[in-house]
Amino acid sequence: MKFNTIAIGISLLGSIVISAQKPLYKDPKQPVEARIQDLLKRMTPEEKFWQCFMIPGDLDHVPKGQYAHGIFGLQVSAGNQGGGAAGQMLTYNANEDAEKLTQKINAIQKYFVEESRLGIPIIPFDEALHGLVREGATAFPQAIGLAATFNPELVKRVSTAIARNLS
Structure with missing residues (x-):
């Protein structure tokens, strides 16, 4: 009986030490909202x-x-x-x-x-909203700019060119 009490005490002490070392925000088993609040309280x-x-x-x-x-x-x-x-x-x-x-x-x-x-x-x-900005890469207007053209055929041509370059 005494051995079980000691083992339980050591186990509880180990849990306390582990939880003291690992902040709540880093514990994936905790609820997301609790983790967020813990992190925000720790941030300067x-x-x-x-x-x-x-x-x-x-x-x-x-x-x-x-x-x-x-x-x-x-x-x-x-x-x-x-x-x-x-x-x-x-x-x-x-x-x-x-x-x-x-x-x-x-x-x-x-x-x-x-x-x-x-x-x-x-x-x-x-940069990837409208193309990769690298030497030799093609950059297209962003989606809002394409939409402002009111030209569905142009949007289709642009999206087809992007799809071909991705494959």
């Missing part, structure tokens, strides 16, 4: 601010700790062309094949999960 105003931003960049030349606050997303393999208005113009590294880009994105994701304070994953993205 700066961390919430940075969760509103998707910026171009990689982690190739980023000082350690630069993104300790996290960020919503990175337009991977893209960078701005300078300060001022030129900062809105992007350059793209089109020399990466899918495997290399996947490895880069996995490394970036690992950085944010392991190195940012709360371990919030990012959303990696690329």
Whole structure:
């Protein structure tokens, strides 16, 4: 009887230690709403601010700790062309094949999960609403622009061209 009591006590202590180490927001067994509320309570105003931003960049030349606050997303393999208005113009590294880009994105994701304070994953993205912005790629107007033409035949031609390029 004494052995069972000790085993139960050790088991309960282990559960307490494990739950103290793993925040509620990281526990997939918890309800989503509870996880969200737990995460929001833990976030600083700066961390919430940075969760509103998707910026171009990689982690190739980023000082350690630069993104300790996290960020919503990175337009991977893209960078701005300078300060001022030129900062809105992007350059793209089109020399990466899918495997290399996947490895880069996995490394970036690992950085944010392991190195940012709360371990919030990012959303990696690329320009894709109307075409991939890379050397030799075709970019079409966005859907709202196509709709504004009131030309169903034009929309059909554009969507057919996109479908052919995807296959």
